[in-house]
Amino acid sequence: MTASERIAVGQALTPSRQLEGTVVTIEDGTIEAVQSRAAAERSPTRTYPDGIAVPGFVDAHIHGYAGDAVSGDPDGLVNIAEGVVETGVTSLFPTTVSAPQDELVAAGAATATAVDRDHDGASIAGLHLEGPHVNDDQRGAQDPAALRDPAVEELQAVADAAEGTLARVTLAPELTGADEFIQAAREQGLVVSAGHSGADFETATTAFDAGISIATHLYNGMIGFHHREPGIIGASLLDDGVTAELITDLQHLHPGAIELALAAKGHEGCMLITDAIAATGLPDGEYSLGEMDVVVEDGTSRLVEDGSLAGSTLTMDAAVRNLVEELGLDLSRAVRMATDIPARAMELDDRGRLEPGLRGDLTILDGDLTVQATIVGGEVVYEREAAREATRQ
Missing domain, CATH: 2.30.40.10 (Urease, subunit C, domain 1)
Known part of the structure; x- marks a missing residue:
């Protein structure tokens, strides 16, 4: 080569x-x-x-692939990077789930190690912390025992361990301490996103003005839209400065919900993600997501505990195909949602x-x-x- x-x-x-x-x-x-x-x-x-x-696909939100999960093991991160190239991904942001602080610090250190390794896989572009600072009412498949309010000291500890490879954090902006956390993250040059949130419209709008620029898996893990309280979903759809993540496996989102997001924001305001877990690319069966037990049936991953969707087994090439074949989107627009738009949202100006x-x-x-x-x-x-x-x- x-x-x-x-x-x-x-x-x-x-x-x-x-x-x-x-x-x-x-x-x-x-x-x-x-x-x-x-x-x-x-x-x-x-x-x-x-x-x-x-352009090579950019996956800004992926928890695992082919048996390996994002964790404190650099070998696992490299395995994920080498596996996802068969789905067209050339850059990825390994994404954690809510976990104790020591595990997040370990994930930061593992990312720093993995980024420096030579391997025949996708570029590991930086670590994405999804949680643990999320709303318990909208936690989805996040471990309730690991949830806590934002703390700048925790962010700093992970950033130090990651040695410059921490790229993004997702939190619920309505939580106590979120304002200071968002400010500290932006001062470090991190991308900040809102997710697993019950924020009302005003709180979400204020957080977007403060520096949040991505809506994590729009619709999922968010309080529902109401015509008298549009909430964080409504705020995300209306704010041109916010890029909406979409999981287009046609399980997380009804085609009409995808079309609504595209109508409100245009394809330029939406980015494709997989939210893939370690079960991706493997047969149906029993798996895990962090500390949560998951069962995959007909390719759909759900918590054993209550049947909630638990990440996905979607791949980026399938995400693009679904937009083109099932929703009739022009290929060039679908491709931009998997390449240029996520690269820009993640502040990567050298690819996409x-x-x-x-x-x-x-x-x-x-x-x-x-x-x-x-x-x-x-x-x-x-x-x-x-x-x-x-x-x-």
Whole structure:
């Protein structure tokens, strides 16, 4: 493998248009050119005749994959990063669940270690703490024994252990101490999101003005919308400065709820996430999410205790397919919701688009929107057997 490739595809989706018969040239891990095959000066090193080149998927909210969960084990984080490339993910933000402070500190330290390791997987772009500062009434699959009010000292301890790799925190903005916590997080350059929240409209709006910029899995883990109290859902839909996470497995959200979010915010205001747990990519059965017992039936993960949805087994390629095939969304818009928009929301300016000067992160799809190959920093880290055969012809 090399960090320099010239990849010929049937189509390529750039920020502004769809190109036919394209070569994407990557030098030293960076996109050098996206041009017609006729204009390319050198022969391609790899060819996917029917492939559609899109930017590599960015998953900003993932708890696990193929048996490994986000924890204090750096090996597990690397395994997740190496596994998700088969779903087209080139950047991910490992996401914790609510847990005791020592476990969160350990997750921070593990992230710092994993980020520095060489591996054949997706870029580990930073740690995302989901909880433990969430509302017990909207906890979903968060462990009730681990929930507590926001404390700046706890945030600092995890940040210190993470050595600059802590990227994001999710909390309920109505909790005592949230204002100071949001301010401290933003001062450290962290992305702050609101989730598992019962905030009313005014509280949510004030928190958004204070620096919260993402609505964690919109609709899920939030007090319901009411026409006399639109709450945090209404505030999220109305605020152009807030990007809404959507889990498009068609289990967490009715298609109409997805269409409502798109109508209110446009596709530019919505980002796809998986919220995937360790059971993702594995058969139905009994698993865990943190300290909570989970059962997966027909691909849907629920708490054994009360049947609440517990993360998902969704993958990013399936999230995109569902928008295109089930909701009729244009492919270029669906792809942006899995690439450029989450990259921008997570304040990554070096990826998310097929554009010269950006990271050489590509996902090659076939006509059925199944992943043929995944390229991270110019290195082919995943390739389906059929795609490998095509490149030899």
